[in-house]
Amino acid sequence: MEKINKVLYLVLIFFLGSLGIHKYLNGRILPGIVQLILSFILIGSIIALVEFIWGIIKLEKDENGEITIPTGFFDFL
Secondary structure (H helix, E strand, C coil): CCEEEHHHHHHHHHHHHHHCHHHHHCCCHHHHHHHHHHHHHCHHHHHHHHHHHHHHHHCCCCCCCEEECCCCCCCCC
């Protein structure tokens, strides 16, 4: 698993999350494409908002401020 700065990851979700860009970051291409398609009917934005809030609350960072990129959250998409 890769590690990324928590703030960078949350900024990425906040600004480009509706397009599924953060899903490409950890190799989940198909869920990223599905979220990109859903962004045209605003469902992708709702999913990104939920993932953003979840990231603020649940993602634990290490002493360097990095997190392990989460998998399994909204993996059904």
